[in-house]
Amino acid sequence: xxxRHIISVLLENEAGALSRVSGLFSARGYNxxxxxxAPTEDATMSRMTIVTRGTEEVVEQIVKQLNKLIxxxxxxxxxxxxxxxxxxMLVKVKAEGKLREEMKRMSDIFRxxxxxxxxxxxxxxxxxxxxxxxxxxxxxxxxAILETVRTxxxxxxxxxxxxxx
Amino acid sequence: MEITGAEITVRCxxxxxxxxxxxxxxxxxxxxxxxxxxxxxxKHVLVRHEQAAVHAADGxxxxxxxxxxxxxxxxxxxxNAVTGIATAYMDSIPMVILSGQVPTPAIxxxxxxxVDTVGITRPCVKHNFLVKDVKDLAVTIKKAFHxxxxxxxxxxxxxxxxDITTHLTAFEYPKSVTLxxxxxxxxxxxxxxxxxxxxxxxxxRPFVYTGGGVILSEASGQLNKLIxxxxxxCTSTLMGLGAxxxxxxxxxxxxxxxxxxxxxxxxxxxxxxxxxxxRFDDRVIGxxxxxxxxxxxxxxxxxDPSSIxxxxxxxxxxxxxxxxxxxxxxxxxxxxxxRGDQAALKTWWTQIELWRSKDCMKYDRxxxxxxxQYVVEKLYEVTKxxxxxxxxxxxxxxxxxxxxxxxxxxRWINSGxxxxxxxxxxxxxxxxxxxxxxxxxxxxGEASIQMCIQELSTCKQYHLPLKIINLNNRYMGMVxxxxxxxxGNRYSESYMDAxxxxxxxxxxxxxxxxxxxxxSDVEGALKEAFKLKDQLVFMDFLTDxxxxxxxxxxxxxxxxxxxxxxxx
Ligand SMILES: Cc1cc2nc3c(=O)[nH]c(=O)nc-3n(C[C@H](O)[C@H](O)[C@H](O)COP(=O)(O)OP(=O)(O)OC[C@H]3O[C@@H](n4cnc5c(N)ncnc54)[C@H](O)[C@@H]3O)c2cc1C
Ligand SMILES: Cc1ncc(C[n+]2csc(CCOP(=O)(O)OP(=O)(O)O)c2C)c(N)n1
Ligand SMILES: [Mg+2]
Numbered sequence: 001x002x003x004r005h006i007i008s009v010l011l012e013n014e015a016g017a018l019s020r021v022s023g024l025f026s027a028r029g030y031n032x033x034x035x036x037x038a039p040t041e042d043a044t045m046s047r048m049t050i051v052t053r054g055t056e057e058v059v060e061q062i063v064k065q066l067n068k069l070i071x072x073x074x075x076x077x078x079x080x081x082x083x084x085x086x087x088x089m090l091v092k093v094k095a096e097g098k099l100r101e102e103m104k105r106m107s108d109i110f111r112x113x114x115x116x117x118x119x120x121x122x123x124x125x126x127x128x129x130x131x132x133x134x135x136x137x138x139x140x141x142x143x144a145i146l147e148t149v150r151t152x153x154x155x156x157x158x159x160x161x162x163x164x165x
Numbered sequence: 166m167e168i169t170g171a172e173i174t175v176r177c178x179x180x181x182x183x184x185x186x187x188x189x190x191x192x193x194x195x196x197x198x199x200x201x202x203x204x205x206x207x208k209h210v211l212v213r214h215e216q217a218a219v220h221a222a223d224g225x226x227x228x229x230x231x232x233x234x235x236x237x238x239x240x241x242x243x244x245n246a247v248t249g250i251a252t253a254y255m256d257s258i259p260m261v262i263l264s265g266q267v268p269t270p271a272i273x274x275x276x277x278x279x280v281d282t283v284g285i286t287r288p289c290v291k292h293n294f295l296v297k298d299v300k301d302l303a304v305t306i307k308k309a310f311h312x313x314x315x316x317x318x319x320x321x322x323x324x325x326x327x328d329i330t331t332h333l334t335a336f337e338y339p340k341s342v343t344l345x346x347x348x349x350x351x352x353x354x355x356x357x358x359x360x361x362x363x364x365x366x367x368x369x370r371p372f373v374y375t376g377g378g379v380i381l382s383e384a385s386g387q388l389n390k391l392i393x394x395x396x397x398x399c400t401s402t403l404m405g406l407g408a409x410x411x412x413x414x415x416x417x418x419x420x421x422x423x424x425x426x427x428x429x430x431x432x433x434x435x436x437x438x439x440x441x442x443x444r445f446d447d448r449v450i451g452x453x454x455x456x457x458x459x460x461x462x463x464x465x466x467x468x469d470p471s472s473i474x475x476x477x478x479x480x481x482x483x484x485x486x487x488x489x490x491x492x493x494x495x496x497x498x499x500x501x502x503x504r505g506d507q508a509a510l511k512t513w514w515t516q517i518e519l520w521r522s523k524d525c526m527k528y529d530r531x532x533x534x535x536x537x538q539y540v541v542e543k544l545y546e547v548t549k550x551x552x553x554x555x556x557x558x559x560x561x562x563x564x565x566x567x568x569x570x571x572x573x574x575x576r577w578i579n580s581g582x583x584x585x586x587x588x589x590x591x592x593x594x595x596x597x598x599x600x601x602x603x604x605x606x607x608x609x610g611e612a613s614i615q616m617c618i619q620e621l622s623t624c625k626q627y628h629l630p631l632k633i634i635n636l637n638n639r640y641m642g643m644v645x646x647x648x649x650x651x652x653g654n655r656y657s658e659s660y661m662d663a664x665x666x667x668x669x670x671x672x673x674x675x676x677x678x679x680x681x682x683x684x685s686d687v688e689g690a691l692k693e694a695f696k697l698k699d700q701l702v703f704m705d706f707l708t709d710x711x712x713x714x715x716x717x718x719x720x721x722x723x724x725x726x727x728x729x730x731x732x733x
Contacts, residue, residue, distance in 0.1 A: 012346055016295075020287060027288050057474070064471035070292040070312060073346040165345060 005059050006078045006085060006155045008163055009048040012071040013039050020069050030062050034152030049154040076163050078155045085155040089133045092147040095122040099144060110136045121146060170299045171196035171330035177306040179206045180338040183234050185225060185598055187218040191238025192278060193265025196330040210627060213619040215242050217591035219249020219262060224592030226258050227578045228553060229599045230383060232313050233260040239267055240278030248585060250320050251289040255582025256404060257381060259318035261309045268328035269297060282324045291319030299332035307339045316349030317469040318381055349468060353485030353493060360481050361464045362497045364437055369509035371397045372435035377404030378442015378467060378487050385574045387491035394498055396510060398517055400428040402443050404581045407571030421449040422718045423563045426525035426727060427517055433459055433725045440465040442487045444472045453477065455723025466490045525716050525729055526567060535684050537561060537636045537708045541568035544606060544634060547691040552604040553596045555579065557589035557613030560642035563714045565608040587616030594620060597629045604695060611637040611661050621674035624701050632694050633703045635667060638710045646713045671703035680705045
């Protein structure tokens, strides 16, 4: 049975490393739901979070194939333990007339923040796991949503578990 | 003292002890060629097509175990090399390919002869690099050799922009490199090995299945010791032939799509399977579900964790080098008094001998037309089983694998994973350069040989007296066989029309040509050819056009569902 996995990868911060990972996924037909990457506190290294979907056998292969890439330093399937997952979303919504009050209220309920205000729009910033962000979008009147952008998930293990070299 | 990037490149090759660089010049590598001109430690071999440069370096690597080196220019030079690189990648062959690139400031501007070589080759190399600073050049080349030769070997490409070859810097070749992100595991886990020993000793129907990893790991000695110690039957993939002597009774022949009846039956019906440096390829186990329908416990030794439990679930995975793991396994086996279930083993052997008695490899020896199998058998006799044999891809490749009995590793050189027609002749050049005194034969077909036939010219230039055995059936026989079995005898585009006169062609290139049309002439012709020590002899054998390769596991079928010659 295919399940959702969130995989953290530490890799050399080198040109081309990202395309090796994305190339691996397309070449072997693995699914990518989201992929985020940025340098870590050690600037020679990047941390990537990949959300994928697959059977246990496929995910085992994904982890092995990632480890095999020469520039990959460490790989961790966060699903192996408890973990925290966060995603950032920016949503531009209509905010005219009675919608203006309504949007403020919705943003508050979901612990969002209005980070840009114009005569007829708000831009709301929202953080949470994917389910929460989806729920927010569903709670809004679709015709009020002008634009959305999401970062994709990033994740970290709970407690003392650390992914480091 | 500062020297140019071009000189650094050549000095690095010298430092690595590279004997031969197979290549072809062009604009982007002119400075490197200029440095090659000024020295004589690294001998450059000028091929006639970049694909052949890579295949020749590959043949050299397979025969010697050393890293093969190829040098090509940017753009078309690099794209021509891709088939060769992918061939080496699929069979895990250690190689370093140096490619020229347009000058750094021109990259990305659609410059003349610019292609994204690193991008194009990324999926078919173990790793690749684009050098952006001359200061990184030496260490990058060092890394390339290190990565190519360690762990699961493979080709590594270094793309060098032209301006880098003119920039100056001090040269120092690092003695060693370490990469925090690359540390292949070579030592098998002792507990896993212990489990393996226990399982092997509990077996009623044990079987050992070995592959290319035994040869890559130089573990032929350990394998022999283990098989003798256990007294069990064994088989090998196409890539592992020769690691265990094929003439020994405990060897059941190759397994897989064109494996022997006894090897495939034993594979299907064993209760404990020890897989050693073999990757459960689809051509080896056939239909996975059918394979899994029989209960057996599997121990798998491989240096690459991703080879383990990829297609078939494994019970005792052991990540490590074959040589090290077998050493430890043998040590533990010798330390115990337990000799396993000898009575069960005896019954198992009785069953195996019954399978063997089917004589699945028999063919019509009284034929008036030359049978391809007969040519290979005679080649084996004439060369006393001691030649290096390369092959192309097709039926002739299978007959070569089935009828030449390899008793030593690195003697059988062919493209298994990619199945690249055109591999045989250039690969044989690499072998002959490595072992000038050895007999080197290339078993090929009239279709395959034409894919790199231009290399006959290279053979002339470098005096490479190969013996080319062309099993000429006037068909792309392997394609024709599938069309006969699975496409209702519709031989769509598989007939080789307008063939050249190979005898004249060989002569035109300055070699000796022979045409052999009768079975009674086969042996004499081969003897005569091998007597011509200093000549390349192209032997065009007109063979039976309708001969097929047996046994055959049809696509999608299980290992024990073979078609045998006697069934038709
Ligand atoms: C026309 C045609 C027909 C074919 N028919 C057959 C057939 O009937 N039977 C058959 O067997 N093949 C056949 N093949 C070849 C097949 O496609 C595969 O190439 C082959 O089976 C793979 O062999 P292998 O499993 O030994 O793997 P290889 O490709 O040789 O891989 C070697 C394995 O060993 C591991 N390894 C490498 N170095 C080490 C080390 N130092 N220590 C430990 N492990 C190591 C690698 O990680 C890898 O898993 C055919 C090919 C063609 C073109
Ligand atoms: C480059 C390449 N193109 C196509 C194929 C598909 N193919 C496999 S075997 C074969 C026919 C080979 O014919 P020949 O060399 O005459 O050998 P035979 O099978 O007749 O012995 C072909 C076309 C291939 N393996 N490689
Ligand atoms: Mg043919």
